[in-house]
Amino acid sequence: MIHAEGLSSAEVRAEDRRLIWHSWTAQDQELPLAVAGGEGSWVWDFEGERYLDFSSQLVNTNLGHQHPAVIAAIRHQAAILTTAAPTVAVASRNQAAASILDVSPDHFEKVFFTGGGTDAVENAIRMARGHTGRRKVLSAYRSYHGNTGISIAATGDPRRIGNEFATDHVHFFRPHPYRSSFWSESPEQETTRALEHLRQVIEFEGGESIAAVLLETVLGSGGVVPPTPGYLPGVRRLCDEFGIQLILDEVMVGFARTGSWWAFEHYDVVPDLVTFAKGVNSGYVPLGGVLVPGHYTQSFTERNYPGGLTYMGHPLACASAVASIRAMHAEGVVAHAAALGHEVLGPGLRDLRDRFEVVGDVRGIGAFWALEFVTGPDSRAPVPAAQVQQLGRSLLQRGILALIVANRLHVAPPCNITGRDAQRGIALIADAVSEVWEG
Numbered sequence: 283m284i285h286a287e288g289l290s291s292a293e294v295r296a297e298d299r300r301l302i303w304h305s306w307t308a309q310d311q312e313l314p315l316a317v318a319g320g321e322g323s324w325v326w327d328f329e330g331e332r333y334l335d336f337s338s339q340l341v342n343t344n345l346g347h348q349h350p351a352v353i354a355a356i357r358h359q360a361a362i363l364t365t366a367a368p369t370v371a372v373a374s375r376n377q378a379a380a381s382i383l384d385v386s387p388d389h390f391e392k393v394f395f396t397g398g399g400t401d402a403v404e405n406a407i408r409m410a411r412g413h414t415g416r417r418k419v420l421s422a423y424r425s426y427h428g429n430t431g432i433s434i435a436a437t438g439d440p441r442r443i444g445n446e447f448a449t450d451h452v453h454f455f456r457p458h459p460y461r462s463s464f465w466s467e468s469p470e471q472e473t474t475r476a477l478e479h480l481r482q483v484i485e486f487e488g489g490e491s492i493a494a495v496l497l498e499t500v501l502g503s504g505g506v507v508p509p510t511p512g513y514l515p516g517v518r519r520l521c522d523e524f525g526i527q528l529i530l531d532e533v534m535v536g537f538a539r540t541g542s543w544w545a546f547e548h549y550d551v552v553p554d555l556v557t558f559a560k561g562v563n564s565g566y567v568p569l570g571g572v573l574v575p576g577h578y579t580q581s582f583t584e585r586n587y588p589g590g591l592t593y594m595g596h597p598l599a600c601a602s603a604v605a606s607i608r609a610m611h612a613e614g615v616v617a618h619a620a621a622l623g624h625e626v627l628g629p630g631l632r633d634l635r636d637r638f639e640v641v642g643d644v645r646g647i648g649a650f651w652a653l654e655f656v657t658g659p660d661s662r663a664p665v666p667a668a669q670v671q672q673l674g675r676s677l678l679q680r681g682i683l684a685l686i687v688a689n690r691l692h693v694a695p696p697c698n699i700t701g702r703d704a705q706r707g708i709a710l711i712a713d714a715v716s717e718v719w720e721g
């Protein structure tokens with residue numbers, strides 16, 4: 283176990299509270315855990331206490347912590363070239379693009395690299411708008427696509443002009459059988475009604491004004507909700523009918539998370555643009571990007587593409603992506619994640635639903651699941667926030683690092699977690715649920 287000497291977890295947490303401004307939270311909070319190091323599916327604090335990482339941090343360490351081949355690739359690249367502008371050609375960037383395109387459908391011919399997921403989504407939208415000459419973007423309620431959009435609107439130089447896009451966003455409801463917006467009684471009915479709803483939104487917004495429909499292939503932080511059967515092919519058909527680009531956001535679900543390279547492979551659909559980040563290199567160095575089809579290049583052959591970032595395609599990040607994808611191939615991580623879903627996580631978590639009435643719904647795919655805690659099977663009302671927070675504390679005390687969102691526990695361990703550790707995690711969740719709701 284390697285960690286910084288001479289520090290205690292309490293000191294690190296107190297310094298964090300004093301010095302770090304935190305995202306998405308009130309600032310008057312001390313974080314529950316200080317992480318000193320990690321390996322595979324485990325992290326440890328400064329006292330050497332070990333925790334099973336059932337969250338993959340923020341659903342990004344698809345290969346777990348400190349994968350030796352990825353670390354070696356970062357070291358190797360650091361010795362050669364640590365940084366380079368997007369205006370020069372770099373071998374590791376080319377290799378990363380080739381590795382990513384190699385696991386993608388043939389019609390994708392280029393990669394636009396970014397520093398993470400948000401900027402990938404921004405650029406996919408920018409591309410779709412530039413390509414179609416239309417402005418509106420339709421996306422789903424409950425979705426999360428990132429946290430910028432303000433900086434370019436605030437920009438005073440002419441780079442702003444091609445980017446005044448913080449308007450023309452329209453939302454619609456996507457299928458969610460457990461919390462249906464359509465009073466559906468079956469997944470099939472949910473598909474039909476959700477597609478009819480989307481058609482109406484398109485018609486009322488004016489199909490000819492819509493550049494893109496943007497969807498998370500599997501709704502992620504909004505609740506891990508896979509699309510109902512036939513939904514994505516139906517969206518594809520609607521997009522084709524109205525000349526709309528289909529952007530699938532795979533920031534959270536790409537690169538083995540759902541048991542395939544891309545989540546859309548499960549659902550019989552090929553999008554026009556795909557965004558990725560997180561699992562592409564397990565977040566060891568920030569990286570994201572957009573898969574771009576060949577014909578998009580023609581829209582920008584003589585026209586300037588109005589987007590760019592200083593650190594796009596950062597050499598260290600790209601070298602780590604090449605090594606990550608190679609490791610995923612060599613270690614069969616994609617098939618392993620699929621088997622985890624079928625054989626361990628799916629059955630194990632459904633068993634919790636059968637055992638505990640408070641677990642209202644269990645859903646997911648591959649190494650990506652959620653449990654919803656409700657006051658009763660009929661009301662489906664979320665349990666009080668204090669109870670879910672208590673669950674988080676109980677899990678941590680038992681040595682499991684979990685992702686709690688609203689009234690849900692999101693289960694997203696590294697895609698290469700052993701079946702045994704996955705089972706251990708489920709058993710710890712069962713103990714914690716029993717403690718919180720059965721006393």
Ligand SMILES: Cc1ncc(COP(=O)(O)O)c(C=O)c1O
Pocket residue numbers: 340398399400401403426427428429498502503531532533534559560570
């Ligand atoms: C589906 C999806 N898109 C975009 C983002 C934004 O990515 P980032 O936090 O890397 O900017 C996230 C982050 O969780 C996400 O889940």
